[in-house]
Amino acid sequence: MNSKKRRVTGCGYPISIFFIVVNEFCERFSYYGMRAVLVLYFKYFLRWDDDLATSFYHTFVAFCYLTPILGAIVADSWLGKFKTIIYLSIVYAIGQVAMAVSAIHDITDSNRDGTPDNLTFHVALSMVGLLLIALGTGGIKPCVAAFGGDQFGDTQEKQRRTFFSVFYLCINGGSLLSTIITPILRAQECGIHSKSKCYSLAFGVPAALMVVALVVFIMGSGMYYKAKPEGNIMLKVSKCIGFAIKNRYKHRSSQYPKREHWMDWAEEKYDKLLIAQIKISLRVLFLYIPLPMFWTLFDQKGSRWTLQATTMNGHFGSIVIQPDQMQTINPILILTLVPIMDSLIYPLIRKCGLNFTPLKKMTVGMILAALAFVCAAMVQLQIDKTLPIFPSASQSQLKLLNMENNQLEVHLPNNFTDLLLPAAQASDIQNKKLAFQQETLRRPKIISLPDGTRNTIVIVEQGPAFGYITIDDLTSKPEEGNNAIRFVNGLATDINVSAPAADFGVIESFYMSIYSLLKTGTKTIFTKNNVKQSCEYSRDFGFGSSYTFFIPSTFVFGPNCQESVTEVENIGPNTVHMALQIPQYFFITVGEVMFSVTGLEFSYSQAPSNMKAVLQAGWLLTVAVGNFIVLIVAELAKFPKQWAEYFLFASLLVVVCVIFSIMAYFYTYIDPAKIEAQFKKKVDEEEEEEESKLEMNAWPEIHATRSSGKQLKRGGRLKKSTF
Incomplete structure (x- = not known):
């Protein structure tokens, strides 16, 4: 490299x-920001179940770690690093924009659960976007760091390390x-005609950052040192290995002498130094x-x-952490632990006389990852x-809500204990498939419930019956930690109920509203009737609960109206704190830190000088294969309980750790x-020796040629003198 060309x-x-x-x-902001909310986008916007959302998430990550090989080949063989970064960044930005557009929909054209009617369009566009992102981020991954290193001259090793x-x-x-930022953007409410989670904004900001990244990179074009592509070593290695295998298979008969290593069968076509370097690399790749x-x-x-x-x-005090924000713990700990491990932990281990080799560090790192999944299972x-x-598929659950002023007597079949249902109260009957009969002094009612359902039966007065x-x-559970709330109107008149970011609308007499979703926190609920009487009270909500608020016929509007509201908990709030995920x-x-950082250092130190890119590609390939394993387990295992899957992954890693x-x-x-130095010296000596042998073998012929030449000259002179 010519250092004079570098400014x-x-x-x-x-x-x-x-x-x-x-x-x-x-x-990196663009990639990790989009990826932070991706699995929630799959689940809550596209309405996929947990397994399908997990499978597509890891398929995307796997492709992001497969495409670096393609990017390295294109950069080193044809376009060079600079043009490869430019072209693939454009593809990358288009993919991010496609993801942002795929999350835009008119809520008025949606189904009742908020799913877009034209879901196929959104799925197709998001898949195209993710494919382009995987191609872009993976393709530039091996180029950007190497391109930065190219900017330094031969005398700038210290500056290169700092870079x-x-x-x-x-x-x-x-x-x-x-x-931190994109989960906050996702949690915002936006929409064309109504409020919904703002995945378009959560994807749009990373798209804008990717455009900024591209523009900034292009701005420095005139200042870059742009090395010309010199051919891709991975292609050369692949061809050498392929030739060795082919040649070995071709000469598999016993008449050919055996060779010390199967790569030695490539000696007929490839340099011995290259073969030796491949042998070293294969030991690490194994x-x-x-x-x-x-x-x-x-x-x-x-x-x-x-x-x-x-x-x-x-809830962390006055701060509310979104589920996808918990991922911020990882980069925070990375920035903290890397210097602590390098400057404190590892030196202490060495002072204790322990030979904590890189492979031992990686083994401990695998054990700690398994321990992390044991914690997740707990x-x-x-x-x-x-x-x-x-309820299971063969069961149904029932909640009876008595809105009459009188106590009801309920008789149930299948050896159930008969119920005395007090006025304005609820009672649960769970985990049984049943058809039950209600009997009072007035008239019996027979009700059958479908299998696999949860139901609330509201008993209301209708004149004498x-x-x-x-x-x-x-x-x-309600989605994304929201709280599903509904109201039952037991008054003889219609009422209107509203809360911040939720409008339950007009609830008719003796009828129930649909569910509305409220965020966590203290919410003020407003209730009005037709004669402009009002009720205002506050209620604190947690995460993921569901409540039915029963307004009885004895309800009194005014400052103490909350006391007459009956609250029925359908699903309790989340009580396990997110802080338990910190371990x-x-x-x-x-x-x-012990596995990845050490593994990269080990691979670099054990790689031949011209094979470091090959081992880097092999390292990235392990990430891709790991994500495909998640895909296989998520689709095939189908554990009824998630904790069992966590224990399975922990057990598998322990077994693999023993093998490693x-x-x-x-x-x-x-x-x-x-x-390499010894091998080069040996090759040079062998070449010199071979040249010496050739010269020694050729010396008699050269001597004879010289002698005959002299005779010819002498003979020529004789002939000339004779004539």
Whole structure:
């Protein structure tokens, strides 16, 4: 590289790296911001179930780690790093814009649950967007850091190291800010005609940041040192390995002598030094085989753990944490733990006389990741204890709500105890398939309930007789930690009920409103009747609850009206606090520091000088395979309880960890530079020896040729003198 072509500031740093650093920060903000809310977009906007949402999330992440190989080949073989970053960033930005557009819909053209009528369009557009994003972010991943390193000259090694430290800081800084901001944007209410969760804004801001990243990178175009593509080493390695396999298969008969290593069969076509370098790399790549299981667990913090947080209590004092904001714990801990581990923990271990090798660190990191999933399973067990018991396919559940002023006698079949239902009170009958008969002195009523349903039967006065209203109850927790609220009007007149961001509308006499969703916090409820009498009272709501408020016939408007409102809890609020997720995030992050950071360092130190890109591609491939494993388990295992799946993943990682530790025990650390130097020296000596032998073998012929030449000359002179 020609260092004279690089423009530097007075501090000795190229001006061009400023544009690269800003570009990386914006791009990482864009990627992690979009990814933070992605699984919730699948579940709550596209209305996919947890397993399908998890599967598509990890499929997307897997493709993001497959495409770097394509980006590296394109950059090194044809376009160069600069043009590859430009073109794929354009593709990236288009994908982000497509995601933002896919989340826009007119709520008035939606189904009752808020799902767009033209759901196929939204699904198709979001899939196209995610495909373009995976191609863009993965394609530029191996180019940006390397392009930044190209800006430094041969005498700027110290500045180059500082650049990579700042570069890594920008990655985690962008991740941290985006996972704080985009969940807040998602939680905002927006819509064309009505209020809904603002996924379009949560995707739109990352799209804007990606456009900014592209513009900033282009602005520095005239200052960059742009190395020409020199051919892709991965293609050369692949061809060499392919030739060795083909040649070995071609000469598999016993008449050909055996060779020390199967790669030696490529010696007929490829340089011995390249073959030796491939042998060294294959030893490291062999160790990569068990590694995908770590990423299988690690990347679930953005899918399963986020979904787990939706069933938890996010109150941290006066601050309310969104479920997808819990992911911010990871970059915060990364920025904290990396310097602590390097400057304190590892030196203390060395002072204790322990040989804490890189492979041992990676093994401990895998154990900590397994421990994180044990913590997640324990948290899930606590959550399950607080969840209501919903009916199975062969059961039904019933809640009786007596809106009469008199006590009702209810007779039930199937050996149930008969009920005396007090006036203006509710009673639960759960976990039985039943057809029940209500009897009073007036008239019996026989009601049959469908299987797999939860129902509220409201018994109302109708003159001398009584009637009833059967209304379906929720069969799952309210979405996104909201509270599902409805009102029953037991008055003889219509009423109007409203609350902040919710309007229950006019509720007719002896009828019930539909559910409205309220956010957590203290809400003021307003009730009015036709003669402008009003009632105003406040109620504090948690996360994920469902209530029915019963306004009886004895209800009195005025300052003390809340005392006469009967409150029926259909589904209790989330009581398990999100703070319980902190231990699992702590263990998975410490595991990441010991596994990922150490693994990259190990791979770099054990790789030959021209094979570092090959091992980087292999490392990224382990991330992709790990995400595909999640996809397979989510689609095939179908555990009835989520905690069981967490324990399964933890157990699988422990088994893989044992296998990896055995492989690591037999691994011998090497210095590739010394081996390459020794090999080059050996090759040079062999070439010199071969040349000497050729010269020695050719000497008699050369001598004879020279002798015959002299005779010819002498003979020629004789002939000439004779004539």
